[in-house]
Amino acid sequence: MNASISSNKRIMKNTMLLYLRMLFTMGVALYTSRIILNVLGISDYGIYNVVGGVVTIFGVINAAMATASQRFITFELGGGNINKLKIVFCTSLNIHILISLVIFIIAETIGLWFFYTQLNIPIGRIGAAFWVYQFSVLTTMVMMITVPYNAVIIAHERMSAFAYISILEVVLKLLIVWALTVFGIDKLILYVVLLFIVQMIIQVVYVFYCRLFFKETKFQLLWDGLLFKKMSAFAGWQLFGCTAGVAYTQGLNILLNIFFGPAVNAARAVAVQVQNAIQNFSLNFQQAINPQITKSYAINDQERLSVLINASSKYSFFLVFFLSLPVLIETQYILSFWLGIVPEHTANFIRIMLVVMMIDVTANPLITAAAATGRIKTYQMVVGGILLLILPISYLFLKLGYNPEIVFLVHFGMVICAQIARLFMLRKMISFSIRRYFKEVALRSLIVGSISIVLPLVVSEYLNSSFASFMIVCLICILSTSCSIYFFGLQKNEQHFAKEKVSQLYYKLKK
Structure with a gap:
């Protein structure tokens, strides 16, 4: 009973921290979205979302593996097996690195073919859209490699880390809005480049936080073949569900682009x-x-x-x-x-x-x-x-x-x-x-x-x-x-x- 009460209090505390984080980030997001829409214009804003959506489709593999990492890390932490937890983390990190390389290859082959042949992009903006695509790929790779670190933070229920790091992220995104209104270069290209830099900074902060507070995140060349098979099997079926999710989000986005622009x-x-x-x-x-x-x-x-x-x-x-x-x-x-x-x-x-x-x-x-x-x-x-x-x-x-x-x-x-x-x-x-x-x-x-x-x-x-x-x-x-x-x-x-x-x-x- 005491454990249940303690867990409920932890849930309430973490919820409040996450709400404070969310209110802060949402307020800035609503403010900046108006400025970004006006600076980029309706056409460029639409291009950014549909091109970024193509990259999200290739990130479906990572989404499936992210769920697997979250499940296995939280499960082992709940069971109290610290040694197994370390093996799970290291195996998960190795898998995410491999996935990022695979998605890079897919994005630069099949993805580019789809970009040039299927998307409805105004001729004069194809060059800018190309750079949107490339930096979206890089941003996706950076975020997927750090997924196991975020999974560890959530498993340990350290939601204060998300709250504090989000403040830094919001400040950096406010600087992006300021840069868009000041610099005279192509706004769409500038926007995606700055977003990539911000994500690099934030993900590095998450990695350093984990290495400082959680011993299991100190990377070692550990590999468990049986665990790899279990995680891969779980991720494989999760991939099927994630594919459905992408179909009714980014897939519909592409359909709307093809039919309506x-x-x-x-x-x-x-x-x-x-x-x-x-x-x-x-x-x-x-x-x-x-x-x-x-x-x-x-x-x-x-x-x-x-x-x-x-x-x-x-x-x-x-x-x-x-x-x-x-x-x-x-x-x-x-x-x-x-x-x-x-x-x-x-x-x-x-x-x-x-x-x-x-x-x-x-x-x-x-x-x-x-x-x-x-x-x-x-x-x-x-x-x-x-x-x-x-x-x-x-x-x-x-x-x-x-x-x-x-x-x-x-x-x-x-x-x-x-x-x-x-x-x-x-x-x-x-x-x-x-x-x-x-x-x-x-x-x-x-x-x-x-x-x-x-x-x-x-x-x-x-x-x-x-x-x-x-x-x-x-x-x-x-x-x-x-x-x-x-x-x-x-x-x-x-x-x-x-x-x-x-x-x-x-x-x-x-x-």
Whole structure:
């Protein structure tokens, strides 16, 4: 019981640190995105996102291996086997170095062929787009080599490191914005070069931090053939799932570029930025709780594992819905106030993507639990197979002449199917109760969402578009969502806990 209380306190502390980090970085990101969009222009901004997306496709191999590293390192740390932990880290680092070299070769052959023959880039900007591509490749290589170091930090739950290093990263990115407004050379090329330099600095800091505090990160020529096979098998099936993820993110981005050009890519890029800003609130909470999910499985604590999965899913939904509701209702006003120049389709993209995100955030704890078992072959075949259908179905609709919004509606439908499949797969993998999940997570989330939206939506219909009306709608959203979460989203013990925390905060402020 004491261990459980200690773990809960650690989760709360790490969550607060990650939120402080996120609020700081998000505030700067929202400020800089307007300047970058205006400095680069809609076309160059779209080029940067679609060309960078091509590199992300080749990084899918690394994403799969990153999940494997995270799972094996956290599992061994939870089991307390320090010697095995050192072997896992060194093996993981060797694999990531090899992967970075493989991806470099693929990117400079198949990738360049795709760049020159398939992408829709204005003729006058092909030269600049080429350098965007090259520096995106280099940035990806730097980040993938340091993945095992980041995995160790997360496994040890040292979230303060992410918080402090993020401050440095934000300051450096502010300097990038300043440089774009001062120097007269090609803005797009300057932007990608400076981003590469910033990532180099940040990743080096992460490596030095790990070498200073964690003994297992001191690299040695250790190799475990059996471990390599296990990690490779895990990563291989994870690759299948990551491929599906890339298909409905960067794959759709490329489809939009082929059918509609860079302007629609710019609209999607803005929508993704809004989505990421809100989603980061839940991801920070989940990043704090995910190591506990893996460690609970490692010590075979099934009850705590179920509690953590359901709590993470439910609270993540409440959090993103709380933040998304004002954006869903006042999308057009927010975009006009924030950007000034608003690419066509942006508002519709944002609304659909936020609804998709509400489902995705409840899926992440299920994904973490499935990965913790290490037995993901069937899981990835089923769930990954469903998500892979997003790209061909979207292509079919676009060929039939539908508007670009259709790809996000297809995404929405398939994500619901994938979530249902996850629940049934997890029931077999860890004896997970679907009935309990439906009662504690799905039903409560649905009730909260349905009740919360009614009053703000009615009020917004009777108000003119202005800053005053926007603030009124936001206030009503806050009150409506807070009351709905408290009365319909929380169980009795959770309501009691919430009242205690609010009372403690009130008395502290009163003093």
